[in-house]
Every structure is written in structure tokens, then in C-alpha cells.
Amino acid sequence: MGILSLKGIRKQYNGQEVLNIDSLTITKGEIHGYLGRNGAGKSTTIKIIMGIIPADEGTIEFQGKVIDYRDPSYKQYIGYCPDYPAVFENLTLLEHLHFMAHLYGVKDFTLLKEKINKLLADFEMEKYRNTPIKQLSRGNKQKVAIIASVIHDPLLLVYDEPTLGLDPVALKKFKVFLKEFTNTGGTVFISSHLLNVLEEVADSVSIIKDGRIIKKNIPVQVIHSTLTGMEEFLLAAVEEGD
Secondary structure (H helix, E strand, O other): OEEEEEEEEEEEEOOEEEEEEEEEEEEOOOEEEEEOOOOOOHHHHHHHHOOOOOOOEEEEEEOOEEOOOOOHHHHHHEEEEOOOOOOOOOOEHHHHHHHHHHHOOOOOHHHHHHHHHHHHHHOOOHHHOOOEHHHOOHHHHHHHHHHHOOOOOOOEEEEEOOOOOOOHHHHHHHHHHHHHHHHOOOEEEEEOOOHHHHHHHOOEEEEEEOOEEEEEEEEHHHHHHHOOOHHHHHHHHHHOOO
């Protein structure tokens, strides 16, 4: 069953088409990798999904209903992490997480405390709980952004290069985090240049080239059975017709 569907999405900048997606559906309970070269349209797609920029045409459905971007209530069920640490740097780590929980309308503070403690432990961030975020490293700020993206128990995570700045240990923990999220019923739509990460955790992938989807909902197990890995699959796809 699809949890997120894009239909007829078009976007132009200065008269030049940058996105033309006829359709793309993300299956509930999966980790779906969104691949493509720089400038292919990955970030534009994600910003349109999140209502950061408008599409010129088309609709996006979440849980079977067309998103009305004048009503941001749908974001209560979606966690978002861009390719930079989207955090309030003058707050401490705990203040930031509590503020984000407040924005999402979280009411059960006992469960919130338990969730924060678990996430801080999972990402080895306990010792920074009272540290101003501006004093954290780039990688630790990104961890804070990732933790904040699930503070409200969303159904869907939409991630745009969320692993930038993470060290190998943090990357390993991030992969476990994604698997745990989908094992409990969540869904992930993730763009990343770290193909080895997607190869390990993704259930399926789609590839965008020059604003158009050229490979759609390909099971990762099919890639493994036909090629040596995700990198070869991506390179073969983007080089077709060049």
C-alpha cells in the first residue's frame, strides 16, 4: 500500500523545466532510496513534498489524501531532515528537542522523556544534553536534527542527504535507527550520495535524471541479483542515452 504518491509534478525555474515526474509511489513500511547526480532534481522533489517550494503542476497524496499545503497539519505525521543541520543553535540540545516536540503538539511528557533518553543513548549524545547546539560539531548537529525528526512519532521520514557530517560510527547507528523505524511500521524516503548506506538498508530505489524518473521502485534484491552493487546500477542508469 502506498503512503506517499506524486502525480504529474512539474516545476520550472526561469522558464527551464527542472522537474517532470509523471508518478512515483512510496510503499508503506519500506526504506526507499532516491538516487541521482547533483542537480538531477532530488532536493527539489523533497522540498515540494514538504511544502517548502510549490510545484507548478501536479498533486502529492499522503495516506491516500491530496495534501493541501495551506493546511500544515499533515506535517504532524512526517519527519523531515534536510542536508544541513536544521537546528536552533542558541538552544541547548534538550531545549531544542522539547521545543520541536511542542511545535508538533506532543502532549505526553513522560513518553517524550523516555523517547529522548533512548535517542540520545542510541546516537551517543547523552553528555551533550545541556550543551548549546552552537558548541557542537557539524556531525553532532546533524545527529540532533535526525533525533528531532522523530520526536513526534511520525509515520514517514523524508530525508535529503541526512548523513552529511556523520562519522563511520554514527553512520552505523543511523542505519540501525532506520531499520528500527521501519520495523515498527514507519516508512522512509531518503536521498543520499552514500550508495553503500542505501545498498545496506533500502528495500527499493528510484533514480532521477534531468528532472525525470528513469528507474522506478526497483527492489534492491533485484539489483544485487543482476549487478555487483548500487553504484554500478546508478552509473548504468544515468549513462543510458548519454
